Amino acid sequence: MFRIRGHTLLCLQGFQGKGYDDKFIANMKKIHETLFNDPTTEVEIVAGPDDICYSCPYLKGNGCTLKGPESEKDVIEKDNSVIEFLGFKPSGRHKWEEILQRISETVNASMLIGLCDKCPWFPLGYCEEGILRLKRLTDSHC
Numbered sequence: 001m002f003r004i005r006g007h008t009l010l011c012l013q014g015f016q017g018k019g020y021d022d023k024f025i026a027n028m029k030k031i032h033e034t035l036f037n038d039p040t041t042e043v044e045i046v047a048g049p050d051d052i053c054y055s056c057p058y059l060k061g062n063g064c065t066l067k068g069p070e071s072e073k074d075v076i077e078k079d080n081s082v083i084e085f086l087g088f089k090p091s092g093r094h095k096w097e098e099i100l101q102r103i104s105e106t107v108n109a110s111m112l113i114g115l116c117d118k119c120p121w122f123p124l125g126y127c128e129e130g131i132l133r134l135k136r137l138t139d140s141h142c
């Protein structure tokens with residue numbers, strides 16, 4: 001089982017092997033591969049540092065410092081808004097395939113601009129591509 005932050009459920013859709021440093025990338029790649037190779041993997045959806053943050057150079061003490069020492073508060077807010085938007089509960093446990101299905105049913109690529117407010121990765125377009133890819137994947141399984 002992995003613990004994943006609410007907003008990172010969306011980041012994982014757009015992951016293309018890039019990240020903050022080699023350690024971060026290797027860890028995120030491992031988690032991404034495990035989830036997509038075995039979609040029955042359980043995920044605990046959290047609003048706080050997760051199994052991806054623990055290899056991140058911006059995690060200091062108990063929180064994210066990406067945009068300064070107060071970042072964690074904003075990231076928790078983002079986690080909670082994504083968790084609520086997807087209709088999950090904080091600390092809920094779900095299979096990855098259920099999470100993918102829920103994202104596919106509720107998120108359109110055009111909504112990301114609101115959900116991913118001011119994320120430095122958003123302008124690269126990876127996440128929009130990821131949502132479109134997920135929709136193609138889940139539609140082909142219906």
Ligand code: SF4
Binds near residue numbers: 049050053064065
């Ligand atoms: S510590 Fe911050 S920047 Fe690093 S993965 Fe977690 S939320 Fe993202």
